[in-house]
Amino acid sequence: MKVLNQYQGFIILAVYSLFIYGIIFITCRKKEEQTKSWFLLNNRKVSSIIGSFSVASAWIWAPALFVSAQKTYQQGLVGLFWFLVPNVLALALFGIFAVKVRERHPNGFTISEYMGRYSDRVHKYHLFELLAMDICAVAIQFLAGAGAISLVTGINFHLLTVILGLMALGYSFYGGYKASTISNTVQMLIMLVLMFIIIPTVLSKTGLAPLKAGLGGITGKYSNIFSKNGLEVMLTFGISSTITLFSGPIGGQPYWQRAFSIEKSKDIIKTYIIASLIFAVVPLLMSLLGFIGAGSGMTNIDMQYINIAVILKYTSPLIIIPFLWILISGLLSTIDTGLCSTSSLVGHDIMNKFSYNKTRFMMILITIIGILIANIPGLKIAHLWLFYGMLRSTVALPTVFASLNIKMNIQLMDSTHFHKGLAFISRNSYQNGKLYEGFFTNNFSRPSTRY
Numbered sequence: 001m002k003v004l005n006q007y008q009g010f011i012i013l014a015v016y017s018l019f020i021y022g023i024i025f026i027t028c029r030k031k032e033e034q035t036k037s038w039f040l041l042n043n044r045k046v047s048s049i050i051g052s053f054s055v056a057s058a059w060i061w062a063p064a065l066f067v068s069a070q071k072t073y074q075q076g077l078v079g080l081f082w083f084l085v086p087n088v089l090a091l092a093l094f095g096i097f098a099v100k101v102r103e104r105h106p107n108g109f110t111i112s113e114y115m116g117r118y119s120d121r122v123h124k125y126h127l128f129e130l131l132a133m134d135i136c137a138v139a140i141q142f143l144a145g146a147g148a149i150s151l152v153t154g155i156n157f158h159l160l161t162v163i164l165g166l167m168a169l170g171y172s173f174y175g176g177y178k179a180s181t182i183s184n185t186v187q188m189l190i191m192l193v194l195m196f197i198i199i200p201t202v203l204s205k206t207g208l209a210p211l212k213a214g215l216g217g218i219t220g221k222y223s224n225i226f227s228k229n230g231l232e233v234m235l236t237f238g239i240s241s242t243i244t245l246f247s248g249p250i251g252g253q254p255y256w257q258r259a260f261s262i263e264k265s266k267d268i269i270k271t272y273i274i275a276s277l278i279f280a281v282v283p284l285l286m287s288l289l290g291f292i293g294a295g296s297g298m299t300n301i302d303m304q305y306i307n308i309a310v311i312l313k314y315t316s317p318l319i320i321i322p323f324l325w326i327l328i329s330g331l332l333s334t335i336d337t338g339l340c341s342t343s344s345l346v347g348h349d350i351m352n353k354f355s356y357n358k359t360r361f362m363m364i365l366i367t368i369i370g371i372l373i374a375n376i377p378g379l380k381i382a383h384l385w386l387f388y389g390m391l392r393s394t395v396a397l398p399t400v401f402a403s404l405n406i407k408m409n410i411q412l413m414d415s416t417h418f419h420k421g422l423a424f425i426s427r428n429s430y431q432n433g434k435l436y437e438g439f440f441t442n443n444f445s446r447p448s449t450r451y
Contacts, residue, residue: 012325020187020332031389040340041260070306080287102262109349118432145331146164168251206314250382259272290307
């Protein structure tokens with residue numbers, strides 16, 4: 001599916017880098033006292049609107065840009081419902097728990113620190129889970145993002161993982177959390193603006209007929225969530241993905257870090273509700289390409305790239321350029337979020353005395369680890385997704401109880417058997433649910449070995 005040549009691909013990456021770096025330099029060049037609070041939380045002065053865009057951008061992972069279109073292509077309105085609604089509710093409801101923690105822990109930096117009030121062992125377990133989450137999140141962006149860009153441009157996959165890593169590392173290293181929130185906001189705006197250009201362009205060529213015809217998916221059987229086929233999707237995909245998505249922000253430091261950084265704690269719930277609605281726009285618009293592909297009867301294609309296939313069929317190949325900007329924005333926002341999240345965990349929970357050099361060194365280290373993991377031969381997204389999905393599910397329920405100040409048995413919280421039990425339940429939920437079905441289990445291995 002190579003559409004552009006390598007030279008064009010490098011130009012796209014270079015122009016994007018110059019654009020983002022220029023914005024970060026302008027907004028972060030003001031000399032501020034580089035305290036711990038500034039580098040890790042922007043002095044807790046993040047406004048609700050910036051926080052909303054930052055959260056929404058961090059919640060859009062590179063694979064999700066493809067999943068939304070694939071699910072509508074395969075399972076129509078039913079697939080869209082079970083992908084979009086849990087994603088939106090997970091963010092919106094998280095604000096309820098986040099504001100409770102912020103009110104009880106107003107000067108906090110990490111959720112692992114908050115959980116440490118139960119015991120040192122609980123603190124260490126949460127710290128391990130959160131660090132592992134950040135590493136896996138960064139590695140997945142390299143694996144999926146570099147794979148897709150390599151497929152379209154022909155640029156070497158291994159080289160792309162390094163380039164993408166340096167792009168996110170540079171401005172995160174320079175401006176810390178402030179640079180992350182600003183870049184996330186800009187990246188979210190890029191995704192929204194370009195989606196509102198791409199989708200109308202496609203619709204101007206196809207009309208509404210293919211879109212309406214594809215509401216039931218490629219087979220036409222999935223237009224009603226309460227039908228037999230709709231219930232089947234709920235049992236095989238919906239329930240398991242809902243559990244996974246709801247544990248996502250709760251078991252991830254990036255979303256707690258944003259909650260601790262909002263200027264007014266009373267704005268946290270509003271921030272996350274707005275973020276969920278902003279997020280919803282991108283997968284909703286992207287899903288229209290899946291409907292169009294299904295309604296126009298496109299077969300014998302790689303379903304994971306149905307959005308690209310529809311764009312190429314009905315528009316100029318040049319439209320792939322803004323699509324790549326959308327993809328780059330989605331993956332860089334998650335990478336820089338992971339780097340800043342790791343900085344807060346290391347800079348606050350691990351180091352007794354905060355050090356900029358050591359904290360920034362951790363950004364470099366996590367970037368290198370993420371690149372190395374993404375370049376493991378034969379590695380697929382499913383391997384990382386199932387691992388950290390299981391991991392974050394083990395802390396979700398205790399964290400919810402702790403945020404609501406519900407009394408828990410300290411001995412049970414401190415028991416390895418408790419976490420093993422949760423891990424067992426989570427693992428089997430993923431396996432039986434066939435999370436994201438063939439998308440993650442069959443695809444997105446290193447394209448350099450497949451094409």
